[in-house]
Amino acid sequence: MKNNKKVIVGISGGVDSSVSALLLKEAGFQVKGIFMKNWTNTAPNIECTSEADFKDAEKVCDQLDIPLHQANFSGEYWEKVFESFLSDHNKGLTPNPDILCNKEIKFRAFLDYCIDSGADYIATGHYVRTENMEEKSLLFRGRDSQKDQSYFLHQVTGEDLSKALFPLGELTKTQVRKIAEDNNLITSNKKDSVGICFIGKNKYNDFISNFLGKDPGNILDESGLVLGSHNGLMYFTLGQRQGLGLGGIRGKEQDSWYVAHKDIESKELTVVQSNSHDLLYSEGCYVEDVHWINPIEENNFECDVQIRYKSNPIKSRIQKINGGYKIIFSIPQLAVTPGQSAVIYTGNQCLGGSVIRERISQDFYNWATKRGYNYKTYE
Numbered sequence: 001m002k003n004n005k006k007v008i009v010g011i012s013g014g015v016d017s018s019v020s021a022l023l024l025k026e027a028g029f030q031v032k033g034i035f036m037k038n039w040t041n042t043a044p045n046i047e048c049t050s051e052a053d054f055k056d057a058e059k060v061c062d063q064l065d066i067p068l069h070q071a072n073f074s075g076e077y078w079e080k081v082f083e084s085f086l087s088d089h090n091k092g093l094t095p096n097p098d099i100l101c102n103k104e105i106k107f108r109a110f111l112d113y114c115i116d117s118g119a120d121y122i123a124t125g126h127y128v129r130t131e132n133m134e135e136k137s138l139l140f141r142g143r144d145s146q147k148d149q150s151y152f153l154h155q156v157t158g159e160d161l162s163k164a165l166f167p168l169g170e171l172t173k174t175q176v177r178k179i180a181e182d183n184n185l186i187t188s189n190k191k192d193s194v195g196i197c198f199i200g201k202n203k204y205n206d207f208i209s210n211f212l213g214k215d216p217g218n219i220l221d222e223s224g225l226v227l228g229s230h231n232g233l234m235y236f237t238l239g240q241r242q243g244l245g246l247g248g249i250r251g252k253e254q255d256s257w258y259v260a261h262k263d264i265e266s267k268e269l270t271v272v273q274s275n276s277h278d279l280l281y282s283e284g285c286y287v288e289d290v291h292w293i294n295p296i297e298e299n300n301f302e303c304d305v306q307i308r309y310k311s312n313p314i315k316s317r318i319q320k321i322n323g324g325y326k327i328i329f330s331i332p333q334l335a336v337t338p339g340q341s342a343v344i345y346t347g348n349q350c351l352g353g354s355v356i357r358e359r360i361s362q363d364f365y366n367w368a369t370k371r372g373y374n375y376k377t378y379e
Helices: 015-026 050-064 074-090 097-116 173-182 204-212 362-371
Strands: 006-010 030-037 068-072 121-123 128-133 136-141 217-220 226-230 257-263 268-273 281-287 300-306 314-321 324-334 341-346 349-360
Touching: 006 015, 006 097, 015 030, 015 050, 015 121, 015 173, 030 050, 030 097, 050 068, 074 097, 074 204, 097 121, 281 362, 324 349
Parallel strands: 006 030, 006 121, 030 068, 217 268
Antiparallel strands: 128 136, 136 349, 217 226, 257 268, 281 324, 281 349, 300 314, 300 341, 314 324, 341 349
8 A cells, every 4th residue: 555655764784774664665655765874984993884884774775675865964973972972971971872863863963854855754773662642752662671772762852753653663673583584684684783883893992092092090999098090080980890900909809899989080980899889879860951752740750760771660759959850769779870861761651861960879978078079969
């Protein structure tokens, strides 16, 4: 059955976008593909998969008999996503640029480009579901709980979601692979991309060191004893265990070391032993002003909060305060990390979310006061 609606699919060269395009064509939509070039490789000794991915995208679109064009958003990506990513690292934060990419590139630059080109909708291979309500959409978790990507779309507006189609929302990854195999798509067995999009197969710290350089300081235990040195706080995140360069230390137990605090002023990195240490846990967090996918009137209510991708949602209470919100967890959480996002749900519906400003931890406050470290509360 022919459909007069025009849809432009973001074709990445992977199996998810390939199957999305196939399903939309089978549903009768007039389908075109756009390969988004979001990154220009400027770092030495860094492997970029963009060219190989574009070739796979071309092969898939040839198989599906749909046109494919390339659109270059690398300028917008550098300005709106990557510069913010570097700036946050220099502030001691741990950013998630894929969230900003969805907000500023896929559901802003790409969406505007496609609508201006005459499309009725855009489509992507995200594992999420939507429910349309007049000129806005509600966002829900994908049916496949292991692949759900609503966490990454919490900064998109309901109005923009109403212009998007997500053909994989009701499917599992296994089903998507099976559809690709049954239709002999060349991407059917292609490995999923993992990690941050512009880093690709490269090691995280090796990649960002090309842009951030070194800013060395000392590694200390919780009492202030110097254990070693580091090349920059931007290369560490709260709760991190690997890559600390600390072997056996005389007078210390052989338990693993974990990052407990990054002090920007002194450049000191504090580590503790055991992932059950009190300094690694928080009762809640302060977040910036929440982006609500659709406006809500409540400013003090119970909800589920997810503080990192793949983590379990936490029963919480969120309350509006000056300049943002306070979130209190029902159970203390490990490694609540400034710069990451706290995403708010009620059941399977994603309401929105915000960037974590600071953890709420009385044990941390007491320890920081004794050590002479500054910390912020927002009440």
